[in-house]
Amino acid sequence: MIMVQPLFTAEQVREIDRQAIQTLSITGYDLMQRAGLVLFEQLKQVSAHKEAVHIFCGAGNNAGDGYVLAKLLLESGITPHVYALSVGADLTGDALSAFKAYSQLGSVNNVLPTELSSGVIVDALIGTGLNKPLMGAYLDAVKLINRAQLTTLAVDIPSGLNADTGYVQDDAVRADKTVSFIGLKRGLYTADGPSYSGKIMLDDLSVPQSLFAIQPVETEMLSLAELKKNHQPREKNSHKGDFGHALMVGGDHGFSGAIRLAGEAALRAGAGLVSIATRKEHAAFISVARAELMSHGISGRADFKKLATWSTVLAVGPGLGQTPWAYELFEVALDLNKPMVVDADGLNLLAKEPRKNNSWVLTPHPAEAARLLACTTQQVQCDRFAAVKQLQQQYGGVVVLKGSGSLICGGGNVYVCAAGNPGMASGGMGDVLTGIIAALLAQGSSLIEAAKLGVMVHSVAADRAIASGEKGLLASDLMPYIKELMNEY
Template sequence: MTASVHRHELYTVDQVRALDRRAIDVLGIPGYELMQRAAAAALVCLRQHWPHARCIGVYCGPGNNGGDGFLLAALAREAGLQAEVIALGDSRGDDAVRARHEYEHGGGIVHAWRDDLALPESDVQVDALFGTGLQRALAPDVAALVQHIRATGKPVLALDVPSGVNADTGAVPGEAIRADVTVTFIAAKRGLYTGFAPGHVGHVQWESLGLPEALWEASRADAQLMEPATLPARPRQAHKGDNGHVLAIGGDHGTAGAIRLCGEAALRAGAGLVSVATRGEHLPALNAARPELMAHEVHGPQALDDLLRRATVLAVGPGLGQGAWGHALWVTALDAGKPMVLDADGLNLLALEPRPFAGPTVLTPHPGEAARLLGCDTAAIAADRFAAVRELASRYGAVVVLKGAGSLVADPDGRVAVCRWGNPGMATGGMGDLLTGIVAALLAQGCDAWQAASLGVGLHARAGDLAARQHGERGLLASDLLEPLRLLLNGRES
């Protein structure tokens, strides 16, 4: 076994510190050697991504992250590159001070940062200001430097963590580096993949620094990055009854589109049968646009009974509304005790009337819905998405998808998976309805709640990336994901 098996493991800042300490105290690798390895890995990364770079600007903070930067600059000079270093005052800590001396003894010059200092003319800028230890907003003078770095328009390589990004939570409390590439060392930090962090990290490249497998033996990762996956091929004798019957419930007055997207996504995700319980006014449009959906007019809960008996999985919430009609259907659906995906107004009603679930359940809130479910505001959700999704899963006894950049999936036992796909073009109406249908279809085909949520989130995000790759992010529609989704489910991504 090699360290590469840990590529998809995500760690908290405290866990990373413990790994560092273990490498030094137990494995006997000096901290300065770890710093040297990090600098060497960073230089390799820089030359991989910018092979024609001849001059680099390196911005060093006072701690060990700055030490990595000084050693990178020294190695770059030895390799024939020009390196200019700007530092935030004096270095602190034995290893950081030693790294700075090594750079200076090799002939390197350190420029102290001040607001009127002109930044070097560089092909690549290297951020070595602050690492995992910084969890507050950057000080005004450092924020000014970050703004100057951005104004150069030159690509940025961040060492370990883009300065100003909380490596634990993904929060960005103030100004922060926007890197094109982040090379992160020893362990992948969980905060780099969710919240506001994805807008700052660029491409994340993990480097184990050649450390042995023994380093990770006593440490359990806090979360996992999702890996590409799909469903296995169906047996040749399969029939529609083998693949479940999804009942999508919603579509109050004026919201036919929401329930149609949900139902059609369930069909495209492989459900054998999909019924729709909705307002009668929507039936002509649904039948004309997608006759494969079995659309039914439902005036109230009694009309839902026969549909519930035939269904194996429920998708409740898209366009449901919170009026008397939607509330009555919501109560009836939850009382049925069927496996269920709850979204949109299905979640808003749950926030008003918390109740346990009798069957396997997946909740799919966006941050606003998550805040209502937890009785807090969206700022609290954004401050620590990992804590929020775990609390939701524990409180409601369900698998929970906390949507957004770097969607998180959690179960009541605290397990968390992080989605690394998706793009800003998906921030548009109907995407959540689509996800509800996809997850419901996967439940109907035999996945448990964790599998359906994790696989569904991954397929949804990857389909969005495929669709954006074809036509761009701006103007992306939820329905644009349906054909890429079908390709991914059939193992034909290309």
């Protein structure tokens, strides 16, 4: 079992906050003071001495954290520029207390500046309290912050980013660093979250771990370190039959490269044998390009069924197409009742005739997920957590919803992969992932473990492959790093 880091919804963190106040004999204002001190220390790491500090404060506890920080800056000899979007009756509770404490020493600006040309920005506008689209002065403040392009520190979560989904509806603060309090919010790690959060730092504000255990863990972040612990070396007397036979199905006219990439990835991820079922015109080319792949030209149902009988696991979809040939192979694959990875055109065929199967791993990108759910891509991206759960409930097995912060669901918790980079937005990357997961299934991993390990190996391999930059990253560039990762223990 891979150990993982729990991720929380905004409400779960608020409940932990409430429990801390009730059981530890502390006040919400005490926690706010702790948060302000953490921000003060973090700010020193990102700003030069005596550099101008611009703090944007809203109305809730996020603003209160900002006012505590402002007071600490004043006491240290730095006069911050504090822009208050809400004052008077709009401020209540601990946020009002923090505002009053700061106001005894410093002043606030109730009018936003036209531009900011220097200094460091602190976003204490909204935090996890976002429950409607940004508008008015708040939207103006976010646009001003982003337009300035100054080093920006977000308090808890960038304002405008949904803490639960990672979705940005209108605009959000693009932070260089986000200091998250008590627990990591799951929206930081998927959809728009990684683009807006910058480097993420967590401080639990000395809340004891026993209080975290009260909250049910529903979302978890995968860890490469734990992955390495659970991947064991091979026995000395191993033979290729011990590591399974993966059959890759696809490569219609014009798409032979897709199935070849999937096959080579399966080899690099440790499958004992890898066969290719493809168009007859492509078989020889694939064998020449990678001699270790056993490539077979398939005319139709009979050819394929005979070949597939000897396989341990199937991977259906890379370059498959949606022709009668493709549909025939897909139907045979389903009838074999073997563990299967379904990607690309395999998913498109499935969307046309939906069915449920508890023996497969589906790996849709957002557009494919939208076709499977008969909705729009935007609806998928608005709440990727809901989408991956709905896909799993409707289609069974394990679902990997690809994209920034890939999500994995096998009917229980949702797992988040925080690795990966924008260079992966290129043709063939999904084919490589299909091959890796198929190889892990062939070697005996369960569906959920193969999906988790596969996604992590794929993403970390891509991160290692961008030493010279993200642009121009090829799917084939991942191959040596896949092998490297599979041999780290």
